[in-house]
Amino acid sequence: MEPTTATFFDLVRRQIPLVEARMRSTPDRHHPQLDLAIEHLLGSGGKRLRPTLTLLTARMLGTDEDKAIGLAAAIEMLHTATLVHDDLIDGSLMRRGLPTLNANLTPGATVLTGDYIFARAAHLAAGIGSLTLMEHFARTLMTIVNGELIQLFREQSGDDRQDYFDRIYAKTASLFELATMGAAILRQANQEIVEAMRRFGYQVGIAFQIVDDVLDFAGDEARVGKPLGSDLRHGLLTLPTLLYLEGRPDGATLAEAVLAGRLPEAELDGLVGAIRASDGIGRALAEARNAIAAGETQLEGMPDGPERAALRQLAQYVVDRSL
Numbered sequence: 001m002e003p004t005t006a007t008f009f010d011l012v013r014r015q016i017p018l019v020e021a022r023m024r025s026t027p028d029r030h031h032p033q034l035d036l037a038i039e040h041l042l043g044s045g046g047k048r049l050r051p052t053l054t055l056l057t058a059r060m061l062g063t064d065e066d067k068a069i070g071l072a073a074a075i076e077m078l079h080t081a082t083l084v085h086d087d088l089i090d091g092s093l094m095r096r097g098l099p100t101l102n103a104n105l106t107p108g109a110t111v112l113t114g115d116y117i118f119a120r121a122a123h124l125a126a127g128i129g130s131l132t133l134m135e136h137f138a139r140t141l142m143t144i145v146n147g148e149l150i151q152l153f154r155e156q157s158g159d160d161r162q163d164y165f166d167r168i169y170a171k172t173a174s175l176f177e178l179a180t181m182g183a184a185i186l187r188q189a190n191q192e193i194v195e196a197m198r199r200f201g202y203q204v205g206i207a208f209q210i211v212d213d214v215l216d217f218a219g220d221e222a223r224v225g226k227p228l229g230s231d232l233r234h235g236l237l238t239l240p241t242l243l244y245l246e247g248r249p250d251g252a253t254l255a256e257a258v259l260a261g262r263l264p265e266a267e268l269d270g271l272v273g274a275i276r277a278s279d280g281i282g283r284a285l286a287e288a289r290n291a292i293a294a295g296e297t298q299l300e301g302m303p304d305g306p307e308r309a310a311l312r313q314l315a316q317y318v319v320d321r322s323l
Helices: 006-010 016-024 032-042 049-061 065-090 107-126 131-152 160-186 191-218 239-245 251-260 265-276 280-297 306-320
Strands: none
Touching: 006 049, 006 306, 016 032, 016 049, 016 065, 016 107, 032 065, 032 107, 049 065, 049 160, 049 191, 049 306, 065 107, 065 131, 065 160, 107 131, 131 160, 160 191, 160 239, 191 239, 191 265, 191 280, 191 306, 239 251, 239 265, 239 280, 265 280, 280 306
């Protein structure tokens, strides 16, 4: 049974609509298509984990509520912008059961819409009034884009496992890290607290992406909304695949064939089935749980109360969820 999000979400339930209202707020006149696109994206669902993580951290540390809402809105807007460009790059026509923007817009219009949403995210972040936060916000955006370029150009270091963790840091964990660290920065907390919350967000983000990659193989295809093994079919080696290939005499050859896109469809189907049936799934989940355990240790010196307990519950939800 999927764990409930009620307990940890209830603490910020009143604030989430304020975050979404901040995301919908517009600083100036612009093309009506942009409002339609943003409304479509905000209405397409999502668990709002990043804003929840931001708000819970802020409440735990005593961060100003208005600044915390601004940060949560900026981070979720940044995340939304990355999805627009990702869907275009990947050629994805559906997300969460709804058409993507690029399913209805030209590539040029989709790129420009994503650019505008990136700018809106930066505008929200700048409005908080913290130069330190803005520097981290800009660095996170650079990390995300650089990671996408590395993936797009199929750059490999020779260490597939390190490449994987570098990729999921850029893609996912960097934003989780910004959510928790940013809330501590806005509280003007000491460096030890800022660093501890950065580490917590990092580990939760790493675990979140590992579980997503597990569900890409082990989830329900109808609920995932795309073919199982989607990343593998796009030439990406995720943790379940890497763990499956470890120790196999043909592991290196198979990895090279996947990266080069040389495996025929029938062989890809067979490989997906083999990974689903392997211990790579359980071992990947174990690594996600280890990341959560490492993250939870960073909360030990934080103020005790319902928010700290909720952050622990959110972290456990990340590894126990299903699609």
